[in-house]
Amino acid sequence: MMKISVVRRRVARSGILALLLVAAAVFTLPFLWSLSVSLQPPGDVFRWPMKLVPDPFTLENYRRLWTEIPFARWLLTSAGVALAVTSANLFFDALAGYAFAHLRFPGRNVLFTLLLATLMVPAHVTLVPKFMLLNALGLVNTYTALVAPAMVQVVGIFLMKQFFESIPRQMEEAAFIDGCNRFQVFWRVVLPTSKPALAALGIYTFQGNWNEFLWPLVVATTSDRFTLPVGLAMFRYEFRVEWTLLMAGAVLIALPTLIIFLVFQRLFIQGIATSGLKE
Amino acid sequence: MLSKAISRNTGPGRPADMPERRREARAAYFFLLPALIVLSLFAFSPLVFIFVVAFFDWNLFRADLHWVEAANFVELAGDERFLTALRNTTVYVLGVVPAQTLLALLLALAVSWNIPARGFFRAAFYIPAITSSVVTSIIFLWIYSKPGLLNYVLFRFGIEGPDWIGSPKYALGAIMAVNVWSTSGYFMVAFLAGLRNIPASLYEAARIDGAGPWARFQYVTVPGLKPTLFFVVTLGIIGTFQVFDQIYMMSAGGPVNATTTLSYFVYNSAFRYFRFGYAAAAVVLFAIILFVTRVQRRIIRPEAP
Numbered sequence: 272m273m274k275i276s277v278v279r280r281r282v283a284r285s286g287i288l289a290l291l292l293v294a295a296a297v298f299t300l301p302f303l304w305s306l307s308v309s310l311q312p313p314g315d316v317f318r319w320p321m322k323l324v325p326d327p328f329t330l331e332n333y334r335r336l337w338t339e340i341p342f343a344r345w346l347l348t349s350a351g352v353a354l355a356v357t358s359a360n361l362f363f364d365a366l367a368g369y370a371f372a373h374l375r376f377p378g379r380n381v382l383f384t385l386l387l388a389t390l391m392v393p394a395h396v397t398l399v400p401k402f403m404l405l406n407a408l409g410l411v412n413t414y415t416a417l418v419a420p421a422m423v424q425v426v427g428i429f430l431m432k433q434f435f436e437s438i439p440r441q442m443e444e445a446a447f448i449d450g451c452n453r454f455q456v457f458w459r460v461v462l463p464t465s466k467p468a469l470a471a472l473g474i475y476t477f478q479g480n481w482n483e484f485l486w487p488l489v490v491a492t493t494s495d496r497f498t499l500p501v502g503l504a505m506f507r508y509e510f511r512v513e514w515t516l517l518m519a520g521a522v523l524i525a526l527p528t529l530i531i532f533l534v535f536q537r538l539f540i541q542g543i544a545t546s547g548l549k550e
Numbered sequence: 551m552l553s554k555a556i557s558r559n560t561g562p563g564r565p566a567d568m569p570e571r572r573r574e575a576r577a578a579y580f581f582l583l584p585a586l587i588v589l590s591l592f593a594f595s596p597l598v599f600i601f602v603v604a605f606f607d608w609n610l611f612r613a614d615l616h617w618v619e620a621a622n623f624v625e626l627a628g629d630e631r632f633l634t635a636l637r638n639t640t641v642y643v644l645g646v647v648p649a650q651t652l653l654a655l656l657l658a659l660a661v662s663w664n665i666p667a668r669g670f671f672r673a674a675f676y677i678p679a680i681t682s683s684v685v686t687s688i689i690f691l692w693i694y695s696k697p698g699l700l701n702y703v704l705f706r707f708g709i710e711g712p713d714w715i716g717s718p719k720y721a722l723g724a725i726m727a728v729n730v731w732s733t734s735g736y737f738m739v740a741f742l743a744g745l746r747n748i749p750a751s752l753y754e755a756a757r758i759d760g761a762g763p764w765a766r767f768q769y770v771t772v773p774g775l776k777p778t779l780f781f782v783v784t785l786g787i788i789g790t791f792q793v794f795d796q797i798y799m800m801s802a803g804g805p806v807n808a809t810t811t812l813s814y815f816v817y818n819s820a821f822r823y824f825r826f827g828y829a830a831a832a833v834v835l836f837a838i839i840l841f842v843t844r845v846q847r848r849i850i851r852p853e854a855p
Contacts, residue, residue, distance in 0.1 A: 287660050294657065295674040298735065302677065304699060305689045317697035319705075367585035375571075376578035389593045391784075393792035395813035396837075399820050399829045400596035400603060406610055420592040423585045453577040482682040484795045485813075489821055500684035504799060507688065514692060521685040528680045536673060 302525070309333070309518035316514040332519035341494055342520065345502035352417045352487075352498060353480040359422035360476045361469055367423070368431025369457055373440070386425045394485060402489055416490040417498070421480060427472050434468035435461065471538045478528050499524045603830035610826060622831035632832060634807045635815040636839070638722060642793060642811055646729050647786040653734040654782065655775075658741035672742070679736035687799035690728045691715065694800075715801050718808035725796050725809055733789065737782045744778030745771070812836055 303323065308316050309332055310325040336342040370376070371383055401420060402411070410416045438461065446456045462469070487498045497505065503520045604623075607616040626632050661671050678686060693699040694714035701711035714724040748770065756766045794813040797803060803810035803818065810818075812832070820829035 284663065284665060287663055288665050291660050291665070291671050294660075295671055298678060298731070299674050301686075301689045301693060301699075302681075305685075305692070308692065316692070317695070319697065319702055321699060321702050363584040363588070366581045370578040370581035374574055374578035374581065376575035379578075382582075385594075386589070389589070389597075391788060392593075392597065393788055393813070395792055395794065395816045396600065396833050397593060397596035398816065399826055399833070400599040401592055402820070403599070403603065403608075403610065403826060404591065404596070419588070423588040425589070425593075428585060453574075454580075457581070478680055482680075482684075484682070484684055484798075485817070488798075489817075500682050503688070504684055507799070517688055518692070521682075521688045525681045525685045528682070529677065532677065532680050533673070536669075 305518045306522055308515055309522045311515050313513060313515045332515045333523075335516055336519055336523065339516075340502070340506060341497075342499075342502070342523075344495060345497050345499045346523075348414075348417075348496065349481060349499040352414065353477050355414075355418045356421045356480045357473050357477045359418070360424060360427050361473055363423045364427030364472060365431045365462065365465070365469065366457070367428045368433075369435050369461060371428065371432045372435035373443070374453075386428060389425055398485065398489065405490060411490055412492045412496050414496070417487055417496070420486065421483070424476065427476060430472055430475075431465070431468060434465060438464060467538070470535070474531060474535050474538050478531060481528060600830045600833055603827055604834045605831075606827040607825075608827040608830075609824050618827065622828050623835055625828070626831055626835055631807055631810060632815060635810045635812045635832075636836070638808070638810060639791065639812045641722065642726060642729075643787060643790045645723075646726050646733075646790045647783060649726075650730045650734045650737060650786060651779070651782055653730060654737035655741050657734065657738040658745060659771075661738070662742060662745050672739075675735040675738055677735065678732040681732070683732070683795035684799055686728060686732050687796050690724075691800050694724055716805060718805045721801050721805060721808045725800055728796055728800075729790065729793065733786070737786065740782055741775065741778055744775045748774035 307323050307325050310328055310330070312327060312329045312331060371379065405411055405416050405420075410419075442460055442464070443456050446460045451459065482500065483498070484500045484504070487501045488504065491497050491501055494502070494505070499520075503517070503524065506520070507517060605617060605619060607618045607621070609615075657675050661668055661675070665671075695701075696711075696713040696716070700714065704711040712720055714720045752770050752774070753766055756770050761769065792813050793811055794817065797809050797811055797814045798817070801809040803814050816829045816832055819825045819832060
């Protein structure tokens with residue numbers, strides 16, 4: 272009796288393992304293949320039979336990215352914008368999240384419901400009026416336009432609020448008695464204990480902003496303000512499709528988020544777990 | 551409460567005459583100020599302003615601006631491309647959301663089994679979710695082209711595949727498949743968190759009561775995952791409603807509008823034809839249609855949520 276169930280479980284386990292291997296191939300092979308294309312010499316990338324290992328092998332496409340298109344410029348813009356947006360979110364989202372978690376004030380519930388309601392609004396709904404506002408302010412095609420609308424995000428406020436609610440208040444009480452004001456308590460006592468939540472929010476924000484496409488596509492109108500995804504998209508449309516060069520660009524855009532993910536896997540998963548599921 | 555207020559009022563820099571309540575509220579508004587400024591400018595007022603823009607013939611690049619009453623809406627109702635966009639968006643949401651939810655659940659269940667290299671599998675499924683949509687679009691554009699990887703694999707099985715993105719018949723489905731591929735890893739992680747929140751004692755109790763694996767799944771796992779399911783479906787619907795990047799990168803709405811979704815229609819009207827009023831009207835009309843269908847469903851089947 273015992274033996275049969277053990278055998279059955281083993282069979283089920285290897286069946287699931289086989290299916291998982293197939294699924295993992297479907298999820299990762301497109302990336303490996305694009306890496307392979309990026310290492311091929313420019314020319315026919317559709318030669319059948321297709322081979323995963325590039326032969327002949329070359330780094331020429333990566334060299335051309337830096338010399339023939341303003342890839343370095345786009346990279347700098349992307350990195351600068353993502354870092355600015357991330358630091359703004361870490362500070363402002365934490366401030367607002369703290370107010371919602373630990374302070375009582377009139378209109379608290381109404382305001383919080385309003386914030387949550389904005390999560391239900393798809394991006395293209397506010398796209399047109401947002402652009403018109405920035406145009407009226409004369410800010411189209413500036414770094415301000417790329418950064419300002421993303422400086423605060425409701426998901427971030429929500430994530431920080433959830434975290435702050437789990438912090439015991441005794442520590443704050445002690446700091447109050449020592450004569451700190453509320454901002455000092457927040458800055459010196461609450462924030463230092465919130466490093467895991469801040470790290471999760473920072474990674475989430477950086478990655479989201481690094482990949483952002485629609486907004487920079489709309490407000491960046493000349494090549495010197497493009498972020499990486501917009502630059503690559505424009506490159507695809509304005510030149511004839513050069514697959515090997517395009518793939519090299521794609522690989523370099525994907526690389527930072529991939530590395531951040533592999534290093535901080537835990538925090539990614541923690542971020543999702545706390546932002547959506549515990550309420 | 552009173553004693554607390556007194557003890558706090560003795561600290562330096564605190565006006566003793568201001569009641570604790572009001573001081574707390576003032577601090578709260580101060581803490582909220584930056585967030586409220588940014589959100590008012592870029593989230594709340596656009597939501598109001600769009601209803602104004604919808605009634606104008608508004609072109610930013612010609613300094614003319616006319617109040618056109620409902621002309622934008624009348625034109626939309628007869629615009630074949632708008633109606634196609636509505637249909638495509640509906641197909642997109644109704645196709646992608648169930649598929650990605652089911653796939654995410656299956657992946658989560660499989661990964662939560664006691665198997666070797668779980669961490670590897672989890673990471674492999676999650677990587678598309680953290681990768682730029684421009685990148686995944688370029689990769690799949692290559693995979694889907696006539697002599698591309700997909701057709702090569704099909705050829706090995708003796709099937710001759712079409713030019714996936716170039717054919718009005720397959721283009722939308724092909725892009726939907728990319729969407730399922732790229733987002734189910736994210737929702738898998740949500741399901742994994744949900745699975746972890748189900749107390750092990752419930753499974754133990756069910757086992758003692760003689761429930762088999764299937765019964766345990768049906769009566770413990772499924773009810774336990776309900777909040778996660780709600781989260782996943784809600785986020786899935788919002789995410790698929792606003793699909794833009796893949797459409798822009800892979801098909802530009804074509805061939806013959808086969809992949810024009812609402813967000814792409816809005817983008818095109820505003821940023822290609824510079825008809826901002828018309829684009830705003832499309833958003834407003836769509837919101838009205840959504841609202842009416844919901845109300846209608848309430849009237850026809852009052853018990854439905």
